[in-house]
Amino acid sequence: MGNNQTVDSTPTDKRTPFGKEMLKHFLFDPSFKNLNHGSFGTFPRAVQEKQRKYMDAMEARPDPFIRYDYPKALDVSREAVAKVLNAPIPTVVYVPNATHGINTVLTNLVWDRDGKDEILYFSTIYGACGKTVNYVCEANHDIVKGREMRLQFPMEDASVLDLLRDTIKASRAEGKTPRIAIFDTVSSLPGVRMPFESLTAICQEERVLSLIDGAHGIGHIHIDLRALDPDFFVSNCHKWLYVPRGCAVLYVPERNQHLMRSTLPTSHGFVPRGNAAVGLANPLGFGNTNSQFVQNFEFVGTIDSTNYLVLPDSLKWRHAVCGGEEAIIDYNTKLAQQGGQLVAKILGTEVMDNSTKTLTDCCLVNVRLPLTANPTKIPGLTTLDPGLGMRAINWMETFLVDEHKTFMAIYFFHNQWWTRLSGQVYLDLSDFEWAGQKLKEMCERVREEKFEEA
Missing domain, CATH: 3.40.640.10 (Type I PLP-dependent aspartate aminotransferase-like (Major domain))
Structure with missing residues (x-):
């Protein structure tokens, strides 16, 4: 780029173990637990710093940057x-x-x-x-x-x-x-x-x-x-x-x-x-x-x-700090699979999967909540009126944000209530265990129809 506006793209961070130690690279509020990476994603501080350098270069020389430097960097x-x-x-x-x-x-x-x-x-x-x-x-x-x-x-x-x-x-x-x-x-x-x-x-x-x-x-x-x-x-x-x-x-x-x-x-x-x-x-x-x-x-x-x-810059960071694409995908997939089974065990339910286990061959996992709209009694599940159940979803998602400083997608599918969780490099099984306990507590309040109480 002209006039010494070059953006250094050399990653300075070193290889970091997956799990809690990886959190230091991200921008989360220390009190927030990000279990829903799949909805909006996030990016490490190092990538944010690179982007800000590009933004500074653009503001230093708007026309030259946008007209001449930007298309080259885009290529x-x-x-x-x-x-x-x-x-x-x-x-x-x-x-x-x-x-x-x-x-x-x-x-x-x-x-x-x-x-x-x-x-x-x-x-x-x-x-x-x-x-x-x-x-x-x-x-x-x-x-x-x-x-x-x-x-x-x-x-x-x-x-x-x-x-x-x-x-x-x-x-x-x-x-x-x-x-x-x-x-x-x-x-x-x-x-x-x-x-x-x-x-x-x-x-x-x-x-x-x-x-x-x-x-x-x-x-x-x-x-x-x-x-x-x-x-x-x-x-x-x-x-x-x-x-x-x-x-x-x-x-x-x-x-x-x-x-x-x-x-x-x-x-x-x-x-x-x-x-x-x-x-x-x-x-x-x-x-x-x-x-x-x-x-x-x-x-x-x-x-x-x-x-x-x-x-x-993101790709370079993923290679230098995380060990590359293979390592990231492998960790996130296995964590989602193992974490989903752990949450299902805590709730006494199951993970959504087929006999060949292809549905869970990814970094997302769906766990059934112990709630159902099916009028036929199912052992371990509480039957809810769908209208009440939709109010319960709104309450649970809001309660998770306000009281537990996290978010989990909760949704209604085929007469059952499910939650979707994400495997990610800054999480480990203890986060899924925590999630399972919080979901269990909330479902007990829903079962007693006390969830809308102050």
């Missing part, structure tokens, strides 16, 4: 994220978050005017993405429609795959065109690993576009995009990769890049068809040799994009 970051995903560099760009990426893909697709196109999605689709499907159908005057595939967890991967095959077959039997299928790497609620590799293969066989919501993807599970070869893939870097919010990588193979006509919002990189160009070209300097697709996403309005630039 370095794109190269780093492409390496982690094993993807060609020209196929990856940044967007603010996974929902933004899903919106980008669905709003760019041109739907057939015959009204037969369908968007296939599973019932566990992330809520915002489900609403995106609703909006896209509405905005296109219902010439495209959504088709939901109902999941009944716990279920085997083979059943999930059969459901997709059967849904494609049913769509075509009704004279429809299954145009694109959306599915997760790891779903949100419940937080379970999906057989996304095989789902992608089915889409390839059936000539249906695949759109993978990898919100829980990079930094969480191993992703190899060259081997996977989806049509579209988006993954949040701020959830599990220790990058500041919001930062997500959007992958579009070159065969599909012509379909992504515009960013959200449409910005300088958009090139209208014909001679209808309005305004100036991309303001990020001259001599830019990146493809039209990449240039389209380089500058999308004036926002603070320094969170995109520190991804290489």
